Amino acid sequence: GQNIDQPTEMTATEGAIVQINCTYQTSGFNGLFWYQQHAGEAPTFLSYNVLDGLEEKGRFSSFLSRSKGYSYLLLKELQMKDSASYLCAVRLHNTNAGKSTFGDGTTLTVKP
Amino acid sequence: NAGVTQTPKFQVLKTGQSMTLQCAQDMNHEYMSWYRQDPGMGLRLIHYSVGAGITDQGEVPNGYNVSRSTTEDFPLRLLSAAPSQTSVYFCASSLVSGSSHEQYFGPGTRLTVT
Numbered sequence: 001g002q003n004i005d006q007p008t009e010m011t012a013t014e015g016a017i018v019q020i021n022c023t024y025q026t027s028g029f030n031g032l033f034w035y036q037q038h039a040g041e042a043p044t045f046l047s048y049n050v051l052d053g054l055e056e057k058g059r060f061s062s063f064l065s066r067s068k069g070y071s072y073l074l075l076k077e078l079q080m081k082d083s084a085s086y087l088c089a090v091r092l093h094n095t096n097a098g099k100s101t102f103g104d105g106t107t108l109t110v111k112p
Numbered sequence: 113n114a115g116v117t118q119t120p121k122f123q124v125l126k127t128g129q130s131m132t133l134q135c136a137q138d139m140n141h142e143y144m145s146w147y148r149q150d151p152g153m154g155l156r157l158i159h160y161s162v163g164a165g166i167t168d169q170g171e172v173p174n175g176y177n178v179s180r181s182t183t184e185d186f187p188l189r190l191l192s193a194a195p196s197q198t199s200v201y202f203c204a205s206s207l208v209s210g211s212s213h214e215q216y217f218g219p220g221t222r223l224t225v226t
Contacts, residue, residue, distance in 0.1 A: 008152075031213070042202055043155070045214035087154055091213070099145070099170075100215075102154035 004103035006088055011109045012078055020073045020106045022088035033089040033100060034062050034073045043087060046073070075108075083110045114138050118203050118218035125193040125225045133188040133221050135203030141216070142208040144186040145170070146178065148199040149220075155202065161186055162208060193225045 003025040012018040022032070031050040035043035049055060049064035049071060061074040073086055085107045089100040119134045137144065145160035147170075157170030161180040175197060177189040186205075190197060200222050204215040 004154075033213070033215075042217035042219055043215075044217070048213045089154075099157065099160060101171075102147075102156070104152065104154045 004088060004090055004101060006086075006103040006106045008104070009107045009109070011111060012075075014078055014080060014110055014112050016078050017074065017076050018078060018108065020075070020086050020108065022071045022073075022103060024069050024071075024088075024090050024103075026069075026090055026092065026101075028092045029066065029069075030091045032062075032064055032071045033087075033091065034071075035087040035089065037085045037087060037105065039084070046086075078110050080110050080112070083108060116203055116205055116216050116218035118201075118221050120221060121219065122222045123224070125190070125223065127193060127195060127225060129193050131190055131193070133190075133201055133203075133223075135186045135188065135218055136184050137186075137203075137205040137216070137218075138184065139205060139216065140183060141205035142183070144180065144203065144205045145215075146176070146186070146188045147202045147204065148172065148197075149202060150199050158188065158201075190223075195225045197223065198225045199223060 005023045033048050034046040037043040047062040054063045059076045064071045085105040087105045089102040091100045116137045142163045146158040147155035149155050156172050158176050159178040161167045164180050164183050167178050200220050202220050203218040206215045
C-alpha cells in the first residue's frame, strides 16, 4: 500500500513564505503531483516532479527527494487568494497519471 | 473547450434510491476517473477507465458502477444509495501517453443521502 502524510493545517501571513511538506512511503514510485483546491471548488494542477530537485513556477516551487520519500511545495510572496487546500498525490510506475493516490491535503490560511 | 463537465451540481437522495452522475470531457482524453472527497480528506479513487470499453476498480468501488461507451462520457451509477455515500464526487480526465501528466477535474457533484 501507500502512505502519504501532510500537515492538516497551516497559517501564514500575507507577503511571507510558506513550505508545505509531504512525505510518502510507497513501492514503485514514479512521480509526485501538487494540486491546489479552493473551498468548494475542484482541484487544479500545480506541479509534477519526477526527478530530484527543485522546480520553480513563478511564486510556487516544488521540491522532490526520491531517496527520502519527501516533497515540499514552497509558496512565496503569499497572497490572500493562496488560502486553499494543497494536495500531494503519488503516481506509481506503469500507471496513468490519473491513477494516483492523494494525501488528505493541507489547509493553508493566509492572514493579513 | 468546455473541459470536464459534471451534472448535476447538487443532489439529494433517499436511502435505497439509485441515480447516475454524469461526466463528459471534450479534450479527447483517453483516461477518465471518478473520485469521492469526504470533508477534510483527500480524493479517493472509485473507478477509472483507460479508454472506451475499458473500466477498472479503484480504492473504494463498492456500491458504484461505471461504463465507458464513448471517449467523451463516463457516467457513475449509484446502485442503492446509502448515507455513507454522502460526499462530493469529482470526475477527472487526462491523457494516457505523452508528457502532459496533469488531471483535469470537473466542478464536482455534491451528493447528500438521507
